[in-house]
Amino acid sequence: MNDVWQSDWSLMTPEWIVLAVAVVLLLIDVAMPDERSRRPLAWGAALGAVLALGATAALIPAEPASILHGTFRLDSFAKAFKLLLLAGGALALLIVAGWNPKEGSRYGGEFAYLLLFALLGAMMTASSGDLLTLFVSVELLTVSSYILAGLRKTVAASNEAALKYVINGGIATAVMLFGMSYVFGLTGTTNLNEIARRLQETNEPYMLALAFLLLLIGVSFKLAAVPFHMWAPDVYEGAPVPATAFFAVVSKTAGFVLLLRLLVTMFAAAPAEGRDPSSLLLSMQPAIAVLAGLTMIIGSVVALRQRSLKRLLAYSSIAHAGYLLAGFAAMSWAMIDSLWIYLLAYLLMNMGAFAIVSHIVDETGSDDWDGLTGLYRHRPLLAAALGLFLLSLAGIPGTAGFIAKLHLFIGLVVTEPGHYVLAAVMAITTVISYVYYFNLIVQLFFRPLFSSAPLGRMSAGLSAAVVLCALGTLALGWAPGLAYNVLAQFDHFGDFLP
Known part of the structure; x- marks a missing residue:
């Protein structure tokens, strides 16, 4: 005692x-x-x-x-x-x-x-x-x-x-x-x-x-x-x-x-x-790899049929869990570093997207993606922020999501033996995800207004969350060294194992 x-x-x-x-x-x-x-x-x-x-x-x-x-x-x-x-x-x-x-x-x-x-x-x-x-x-x-x-x-x-x-x-x-x-x-x-x-x-x-x-x-x-x-x-x-x-x-x-x-x-x-x-x-690597592959495929494919923003982001979240499991299955020397960077990017882009979805649901009473239609016409900054988060979730270069996926992908192919099948599944499901992310971007920027009543102003809390996430997404995408500097403080987690 x-x-x-x-x-x-x-x-x-x-x-x-x-x-x-x-x-x-x-x-x-x-x-x-x-x-x-x-x-x-x-x-x-x-x-x-x-x-x-x-x-x-x-x-x-x-x-x-x-x-x-x-x-x-x-x-x-x-x-x-x-x-x-x-x-x-x-x-x-x-x-x-x-x-x-x-x-x-x-x-x-x-x-x-x-x-x-x-x-x-x-x-x-x-x-x-x-x-x-x-x-x-x-x-x-x-x-x-x-x-x-x-x-x-x-x-x-x-x-x-x-x-x-x-x-x-x-x-x-x-x-x-x-x-x-x-x-x-x-x-x-x-x-x-x-x-x-x-x-x-x-x-x-x-x-x-x-x-x-x-x-x-x-x-x-x-x-x-x-x-x-x-x-x-x-x-x-x-x-x-x-x-x-x-x-x-x-x-x-x-x-x-x-x-x-x-x-x-x-x-x-x-x-x-x-x-x-x-x-x-x-x-147990093969079992974990199968789990990761199924999660990436099912999450990405089923998301194609979703019109509810929250359900779409749910299946997107499942697909991202598959990407992370793929990084875990690789078990490369930098596994924990890669997972940490991916989770950081995931935090920024997902929280920003949910903050905007929260505002849309509160204003329209629905989470159908029709609520995004023509948003750029009357709320260009809000539409631009959501577009940024969607591009990052898709893994487009210049965003945090690209840096995060690149780390996981490298971890899959540099190990010996390389996990090339899992890397291919990751690449294919990433391309599939472009369909539903870019569908939302088309709704935002290239469709006529769904409602003549514009959305109200965002509250201070939601605005702060969107601004912080947008800045973080851009910072990690353009200056990933900031994240590496943080990771350097932990010396590749050398004290993790007993």
């Missing part, structure tokens, strides 16, 4: 900030009169996320350390991905601050602090060094997300989204926990570093492979990877737009953090049957 109280709690400063702000906002929301607007609470939550982001940046020079008997780790991996999670959370909260649904901002207070609790779970996932804390962190994220999806209690689609999310999330949790139980049974410990050491000595390769597959399936549900993706389009469409943006960016980033923490940390040195290849993780 003395070791616990003598721990260096300053390592958890970002988490303490997010937790404190969430609790304070909850108490303020309870004490506020019902007729008062909750919009200031969203601004306060965004400020809290920015403060936590600053605290995380201040911890970058700190030496890798762990506290609470190794259950909380502050290594380069945790610091790098917390930067992404907090930036995504802050942008999502700016969208909440500008959110203006038909029933008013009745649930604005709950949105602010529930999103912070979900963000806290994602941050703890990045720093977890133990199966127990990893599981609890993921559940804090997912349970908060269930509530966010169904927060508009008077809207049937929101209730349906929450129900589907709970059912599929429960299945994912059960499968993942089943895999964790096998790992614990084989090793007798829940500490990730100790598990990695003991798995090198195990003589149960088939049981170990079963545990790996169960964990991979559980995480695939969280990532909405094919064939475990069917919940995502309905949840994204029915949930409030700020929640959808959070699920598409922050939750997906947390899913890949979970994937890396679980599978790479524990199984990178675990033996496979026959010890050729020497690692269980390497022996």
